[in-house]
Amino acid sequence: MLSNSSKYAIKAVLFLALNASEKKKVMVKDISKPINVPQAYIAKLLQPLVKEGIVSSARGPRGGFYLDENNMNHSIMSIVNVIDGEKRLKSCLMSLKKCNEEKPCPLHNELSASRAQILNNLKSRMIKDLVKEVEAGNAFLPL
Amino acid sequence: MLSNSSKYAIKAVLFLALNASEKKKVMVKDISKPINVPQAYIAKLLQPLVKEGIVSSARGPRGGFYLDENNMNHSIMSIVNVIDGEKRLKSCLMSLKKCNEEKPCPLHNELSASRAQILNNLKSRMIKDLVKEVEAGNAFLPL
C-alpha cells in the first residue's frame, strides 16, 4: 500500500508537527533517531517535502526543519503523493490498464468501496488532525 | 498492497478456473498470453501454487494446469499468502513493530476498519466466487 519511504516521510512529518516549530527547529540527526529511520535516508526524503511546501526548513547554524500552520494543513495523501507519486494509491488492484466502474476487474466490486474509504481518509485528514489525535491520547508514538 | 507477482498469480488462477478443467488442461504458454504475463514468469509463480494445492497440474504430453473443485475453494488471500507471504497484508500501515488496538499508530484508528474489510473480503472470497461473478457478467476479463 504505502512504500517504506512514504511511511518514513509520514513519521518524520508527524514528529516535526509534534516537536518542532519556527522557534524550535529540529535537525535531521534529531529526527532520525526518534522515528527510527537512518539519517541519510530521512534527509533525502525531506527534500521533496520541503520543495512541495509540506515541511519548512532553514539552513545554516540554528537551522533545521519544522512545520508552520500552513504546512499543517496538508493531507496525509499529499505526503504520499510527493514521495510515491500520484498513481501508486489509485491504480487498479489488479494492475489493469484502466480501472473503471463499467468494466470492473473481479476484485473491484467488492474491494473498491473499502479502498475508496481509505483514500478518502488519507485525502481528508490533515497533519494537524493527526497531531490532535496524538495529543488527545488516542494515537501513539514513537513511530 | 499486492505485489506484481500476486496480481499475476490471481490472474492466472482465475484464468484457469474459467478456462481449464481436468479434461482440458492448459499449458503455461496458453496462459501467459491471455493474462498478459511473460511465460517464464507465470510458470515460476505457478509452482508454489501447485505445491500448496491451489492449482492442479500434470506433466508430460497432454499435461498442463487446471483447477478442480477442491482448488476452487481456496480464498484469494491464500493465493496472496503463498506468493507474498503472510505478513505483507497484515503488517501495520506505518510499519510499527506491533500494530495493535492498545497503542494504535496515528493511521490505525481511522484506517484499520477499512483495511480489515479488505482483508476479510480477500479471506472469505473463494476462487469459485470470482468465477461466478465473471460468469454472471458482473466482473470482467481479460486481465
Added chain:
DNA sequence: AATAAAATATGATAAAAATCATATTCAAGA
C-alpha cells in the same frame, strides 16, 4: 524402449526500491 511434450527446478540477469556516503550551498554568528 524410445521419443517427445509437458511441468519443475534452478540459476542468471535486469530493474526498482531502499540505504549509504559525500560534496556543495547557504546563512548565522564571531
Added chain:
DNA sequence: TCTTGAATATGATTTTTATCATATTTTATT
C-alpha cells in the same frame, strides 16, 4: 569577512523484486 553548522544536491551501493533463460524430471504416446 571568516568560520562553522546546517540543509541540499548528487551519486554510489546494497537489497529486493521482477524478469528471463535453461537444464532436469515426469509421463503419455509410439
